[in-house]
Amino acid sequence: VNYTVEILWTGWDADGIIDHYQYTFDVPDELLDRLNDAEDTGIAWVDTTAFRASFLFRTEEQDSLLGTPIERFRGDHTFYVRAVDNEGGVSNADYVSFTATNVTPKTRITVPSAAGTADLLVVGKQFNIVWEGLDPDNPDPKREPAYYEWKLKQMPKTWSPIGRDAQYSVDVEAANVPWIRVSRDTTNLRLSLQTGFPYILAVRAVDEAGGIETKFVKGQNTLILDSSPFATGTPDLIVRERSQGQFRFPGPIIEFEMAAGACVRFEMTGDAAIYGGLVQGYNWGVDVDPDDDGPGSGFRGWSLNRFTDQICFEQEGIHTVVLKCRDTGGGVTTGVVVLRVIRFAFDREMLYVDDFRRNVSQGFRDADQDRRNKDMLRAGGVSVDDPSQFGQFDTFGPSDLQGDPTRLRLSDVSSY
Structure with missing residues (x-):
């Protein structure tokens, strides 16, 4: 039963x-x-x-x-x-x-996310691990184990960590290290390692009836680690702006346009899970040197605040916003956003935007459609024939032969 x-x-x-x-x-x-x-x-x-x-x-x-x-x-x-x-x-x-x-219940390590496919995980001096557990025959709908146990065994420098069997490593090579019990609510650890040594790290679950997880699988509930002072890693930095969407760094410089007098605000989210890191803080500045964030640099200073202030410009020009994310090991990721501030001159009469694609098989070419539309505008008194007052933007190219549409930029419409 x-x-x-x-x-x-x-x-x-x-x-x-x-x-x-x-x-x-x-x-x-x-x-x-x-x-x-x-x-x-x-x-x-x-x-x-x-x-x-x-x-x-x-x-x-x-x-x-x-x-x-x-x-x-x-x-x-x-x-x-x-x-x-x-x-x-x-x-x-x-x-x-x-x-x-x-x-018996089961444990699965979720952070670092690279653990699932790594035979050997190279980490820095500080290391973050997160796991989740499942008790498959627990009558409670949550199916949580009663508690967890973990152990960490430092191995000699002469011990080769590559190709190790997880079951043998835990049951035999780390047998003399006692298990440390934690509550079911504790599903993460922050460990400090001595660099230059390999380690065996295992987590197991225990259920309310005394059943103990005894099967150890590399990448699931066991990690073979090599701690290196050079394996600091850098977090991923995801930047969001309401009007422009989401950008990810490390990555290329992002550039977009904004109207003079308008404001933007950036949200930063760091993720160091892939290498077991932990995000420590954020920093940002406008028109600053990306490589210098010390005192007097113009940066706002490191903090856990993930949002910039409202960034506004009254005059046209080009500005840079530098955003940074740092983990507890000192790894820093920098993102640069270039803002082109556009002033609306309103000194031209009309921009005609052709954003409709007409196939030749429909019997009426795109050029014919544009010509008819311009004739109607001309009859209405629009200065269609004056380039200083009238412009045309072809979203799919002059003859609708372009595969992907060209986005209309703020600078394309700022004169009208």
């Missing part, structure tokens, strides 16, 4: 009434001959007026029938119940014996 069992019972009294029931579990052999004694015999009877109850039974014995490593635990138990009548008399105890089984 499963380790959580519902047991039902009933009883009757031929010459009286049953006042209540008593139940107990796993009575020691030396007390079995006193199960039917009414007086206190040292057996831990529990009184109840119910006819059913659910119980959790311990399963601390490894079930080797499924082979090794053990992924199922078991426990042999006996449940006893007896009736007590209104005069204090007790019935002979009835019992049921059974074997409770339990599938």
Whole structure:
């Protein structure tokens, strides 16, 4: 049976009434001959007026029938119940014996995200690990383990970490390091390592019935690490701006246009999960040297604030916004955004935008359509023939032969 069992019972009294029931579990052999004694015999009877109850039974014995490593635990138990009548008399105890089984919980490391495909994970002096657990036969809908345990074993410099079997590394090579127990709510660790040494790191889950995760798989619940002072890594920096969308750094310089008098505000999000890093802070500045963020540099200073201030320009010109993200190991990622501030002159009459693609098979060419539209505008008094007052923007090229559309820029319309 499963380790959580519902047991039902009933009883009757031929010459009286049953006042209540008593139940107990796993009575020691030396007390079995006193199960039917009414007086206190040292057996831990529990009184109840119910006819059913659910119980959790311990399963601390490894079930080797499924082979090794053990992924199922078991426990042999006996449940006893007896009736007590209104005069204090007790019935002979009835019992049921059974074997409770339990599938062991599982742990999966989610940070660093590169762990799932790495035979050897090279990390820096500081290292962040995050995991999640699942107890597949836990009756609770959350299916969470009861708690977790982890261990970290520093290996000699002469120990080669490449191609190691995770099961052997944990069970044999790290056997002399005790497991450290943490609560089910603790699913991350921040570790400081001595660089220049390889390590074995393992995390396992334990469920409420005593079932312990015993199968260790590299990249799932076990990591083979090599700590190097040069493996600092740099975080990914994702920058969002409401009107322009999202950009990712490291990456090329981003450039876009904005109107004079308008404002922009950037949101920064750092992600160092791929190498087990932890983002420590953000920094930004306008028209600053990207390589100098010290005092007097014009940068706002490192903080956990992920948002810039409102950035506004009243005059046309070109400006740069430098955004930075730093992890606890000192790795810094820099993003540069070039802003071209455009002034609206309103000194031309009309821009004709051809953003419609007409196939030749429709019997009416794009040039014919444009010519007819211009004739109507000319008849309405628009200065179509004066280049200083009238312009045309062809989204798909002059003859609609361009595959991808050309985006209309702010500078294309600022004169109209």
